[in-house]
Amino acid sequence: MQRVSVSAPGGHYDILIGPGLLDGLDEWLQPLAPTSIAIIADPTVAALYGARATAAARRVARTELVVLEASEGEKTLLTAARVVDRLVAMAADRRTVVVALGGGVVGDIAGFAAAVFMRGIRIVQAPTTLLAQVDSSVGGKTGVNHPAGKNLIGAFHQPVAVVADTTTLRSLPPRELSAGIAEILKHGLIADEAYFATTCADMARLLARDEAALAAAIARSCEVKALVVGRDERESGERALLNFGHTFGHAIEAITGFGTWLHGEAVGCGMCLAADLSRRLGMIEAADCAKVVEAVGAANLPVRIAGLSAAAAMQAMRGDKKAEAGTVRFVLLERIGKAVQRRVPDAPLVETLSAAGYT
């Protein structure tokens, strides 16, 4: 088992990574002395792992398994309100612990519900997708979507622990595996050139679900993210670098309808667009841009999504919560392994979209 420690202004916690950790969930719940435990999962994850997680949790306290539809389209305030209703129904109190068992969507909904229930109760993130293990369960961001934007309603709420059982990745659909690799590539691209190179070299092993390669990548990605989050919990500065590929990616998700493309797929394509924009602004060479596109393609992620509306993309990016007073701030590459923030004028942005087949 590997352990990554995270310090953030809002809290300190450990990320535990290893095979079969769900069966020993009680080991991590016991020190929390909860009065009761609510495990939140979607129907698929509940069927696969609900019984094992619940059995472990029941060794610690009264436990209920709350099953909810957790597609990106269901990530709404209403769904979070339903989780709160279930917490009320099970007589949850301030010492109840919520366990988010599943992917990033369940983590976001359950995390937000835990953040606002009685103004905040404890949550353990138990991510079962690669994306959630390397990214969304680290850093304390929770939230739900609004018709006007993704994660527009949310809270910062640090987990008390993250339990990443790598064995659960065996049941992950191939598309979701690739979506997780998108974030792994991102962590190398923004902060660690050697890690990016390792990921490219290990791509076949990652896609074949080699457990050692996956565990090493999860641990390194968590370290990179923890380092960045530890320096800047609230995204005023450095944390924003984690949004590399995300401004383009969020726009893709928004204009195709949340759920059409997986978040990681949209980010994969978004990183290709951000690399192209970096090149157009004279920040990186064409060869580096090509490396990004090649890596994204090797991960079986879309490098190009044709036929999207450039006007709709521009509007979505201006309405994105990273926008301020109508200008759009992008995270771009200064080189492979170093990202920076820049306000970008419309002209090169439109060129990037046009070259990528936006109409």
Add this chain to the structure above:
Amino acid sequence: MQRVSVSAPGGHYDILIGPGLLDGLDEWLQPLAPTSIAIIADPTVAALYGARATAAARRVARTELVVLEASEGEKTLLTAARVVDRLVAMAADRRTVVVALGGGVVGDIAGFAAAVFMRGIRIVQAPTTLLAQVDSSVGGKTGVNHPAGKNLIGAFHQPVAVVADTTTLRSLPPRELSAGIAEILKHGLIADEAYFATTCADMARLLARDEAALAAAIARSCEVKALVVGRDERESGERALLNFGHTFGHAIEAITGFGTWLHGEAVGCGMCLAADLSRRLGMIEAADCAKVVEAVGAANLPVRIAGLSAAAAMQAMRGDKKAEAGTVRFVLLERIGKAVQRRVPDAPLVETLSAAGYT
């Protein structure tokens, strides 16, 4: 103008107290450099003070006045979601400032909306009721009601400033004036015997809206609350003392339907019940209990609300968010000027309810 400085783990801010401060609202908004300003008010307050506050805010940035029904019964997640919708519609961004102009309900709803919009944007509390000026705009608690309990959904979100214009108290209905005095009495009872005595001696001046007496009480109440909150933002210990009278009070509000009794009225009656319970447990003398009841009555607050169901009250108190694992923790008086927390067995609790006319 008086200034009370508040330090809490979640932030530092000033409370400004004085006549006519709303006309100079721009002085406090200017340093925040907002991209836009959303002033949230209910129809009554909007009609009385909306134009003045908006005119001042417009000297700083684009300003919209958002008018919403803000009775205790409308303090729901749906109403908070409507505020978020209005923020989206006005293209609010992370540097937008929300101004809560009104009583505690507007402060709670607007504060919660600001807490969750884009995971938290800045809020200025501009309380226009005595209750909000002495209590609810200090300390960073925000929240909305759930059918199962008051403020069951919420967040800690400190304001960047509190602007308490004492001139607005001239338009306050008499019931609401008394409701504010309930919290003033509470601050003396839990932490400052001399302040309680001063409040009792000044009661006629307070009820006659003597501006000097009111300003002095607001400042002292804010100091007491700020001191307690500064020591304990999250209510694990000392902050809970501010809930003196509230466990009984919340139950009164819950079983009579939110909005039937004003929060301060329910707390006034709740303090009489808590004093009675303190006496039954041998903590204070009958004479001190009588002083509490006399002061509450002198403030034109209910000292007794007959005909309530004791069973419903017990159930409501067990479901209150201060309950843990089925036991109820009460804030009781050790003497006038010193409150403590105690877990209370059912027997004396039932006696207190029965003696107060619960059936």
